[in-house]
Amino acid sequence: MLLVPAELPFPVDPEALYGRAGPWVLEIGFGDGRFLVELARLHPEWNLLGAEVAPASVSRALRRLKREGVAQARLFRGDARFLLRNLVGPRALERVYVNFPDPWPKKKHASRRLLQVPFFRLLSTRLAAGGALRLTTDHPEYFDFATAEARASGLFEVRPGPPPPETLRTKYARKWLDQSRPIFHAAFVKTAEADEAFPPIRRYPVPHALMQGTLPPAEAFTKQVETAPEANVVLLEAWQAAGGLVVLARVEEPELAQEVLLEARPSSKGVYVGLRPSCSPLVTAGVKRAVGLLVRWLEGRGLETVQRSY
Ligand SMILES: C[S@@+](CC[C@H](N)C(=O)[O-])C[C@H]1O[C@@H](n2cnc3c(N)ncnc32)[C@H](O)[C@@H]1O
Numbered sequence: 001m002l003l004v005p006a007e008l009p010f011p012v013d014p015e016a017l018y019g020r021a022g023p024w025v026l027e028i029g030f031g032d033g034r035f036l037v038e039l040a041r042l043h044p045e046w047n048l049l050g051a052e053v054a055p056a057s058v059s060r061a062l063r064r065l066k067r068e069g070v071a072q073a074r075l076f077r078g079d080a081r082f083l084l085r086n087l088v089g090p091r092a093l094e095r096v097y098v099n100f101p102d103p104w105p106k107k108k109h110a111s112r113r114l115l116q117v118p119f120f121r122l123l124s125t126r127l128a129a130g131g132a133l134r135l136t137t138d139h140p141e142y143f144d145f146a147t148a149e150a151r152a153s154g155l156f157e158v159r160p161g162p163p164p165p166e167t168l169r170t171k172y173a174r175k176w177l178d179q180s181r182p183i184f185h186a187a188f189v190k191t192a193e194a195d196e197a198f199p200p201i202r203r204y205p206v207p208h209a210l211m212q213g214t215l216p217p218a219e220a221f222t223k224q225v226e227t228a229p230e231a232n233v234v235l236l237e238a239w240q241a242a243g244g245l246v247v248l249a250r251v252e253e254p255e256l257a258q259e260v261l262l263e264a265r266p267s268s269k270g271v272y273v274g275l276r277p278s279c280s281p282l283v284t285a286g287v288k289r290a291v292g293l294l295v296r297w298l299e300g301r302g303l304e305t306v307q308r309s310y
Contacts, residue, residue, distance in 0.1 A: 011089025023094040028080040033061025048073040051080035082255040100172035103139040115146035120153035121194040138176040143184040207310030208274030213303035231286030251286040
């Protein structure tokens with residue numbers, strides 16, 4: 001039910017993922033998952049995909065789908081742009097729903113809005129010919145903004161219309177309808193495709209290093225930070241385990257944030273530094289940097305690097 005990007009190839013083969021063929025339909029920001037249940041009832045032949053950044057909502061939606069016996073949905077915890085770029089293949093989706101997206105009404109936050117030209121460019125490469133994004137919102141200013149951005153991309157035709165009844169039964173729809181707010185809807189129909197392919201993030205072999213010397217105690221550890229445009233890496237905390245150190249790292253890359261467990265432990269050849277086996281992140285440039293940062297911290301504590309593969 002929950003997709004783990006590190007375990008999936010790019011692009012994902014939807015037939016293999018669902019065990020059947022069918023129109024592939026994505027909901028971005030599914031919240032409590034109510035709308036996915038509606039779609040499953042209305043269109044049992046659709047293969048449903050959901051993206052949601054809020055972990056608590058993902059857990060709630062997973063419980064709801066199970067309770068309602070919906071077996072045709074796969075969920076992704078994270079940014080929809082990452083999902084589109086790294087798991088969904090070219091022209092694979094028939095339709096995308098965005099119901100009541102966060103409007104980011106303050107001017108200084110407008111850059112956080114999802115429906116902007118770069119998003120429409122990426123989306124155009126993942127939607128099938130004639131495929132469409134359907135937006136429903138209570139926010140007139142965001143509605144105008146999104147339609148202007150879609151038109152500015154030159155890749156979508158905007159067809160305003162009444163919201164489909166099923167989009168008026170989400171948690172937020174009910175909230176806004178209770179307050180008698182007007183609701184806006186449009187289909188953004190793909191008419192052309194961006195001239196770049198939007199390849200997925202590069203993946204690397206598992207990074208590790210071999211060091212010599214004596215590991216410091218966990219109490220000697222202090223937070224380590226490395227910032228760069230490609231990735232921000234923070235080694236947050238360390239603790240003693242299995243004769244060595246385990247370190248919790250947070251790795252933030254564009255559209256992707258991962259919590260990664262690293263380890264430094266004695267082995268027959270010296271001190272092994274790398275990923276904890278129980279942790280299977282997507283091995284990105286940022287994850288390699290996290291291992292490198294730990295190695296440098298250990299070098300600063302007197303250990304010597306004898307071999308490095310990252
Ligand atoms: C206002 S809520 C609407 C929830 C639901 N669609 C509804 O109508 O009840 C917006 C949701 O979008 C999610 N979200 C915001 N940006 C996102 C992104 N880039 N990718 C996936 N989900 C996102 C938020 O976490 C939030 O749950």
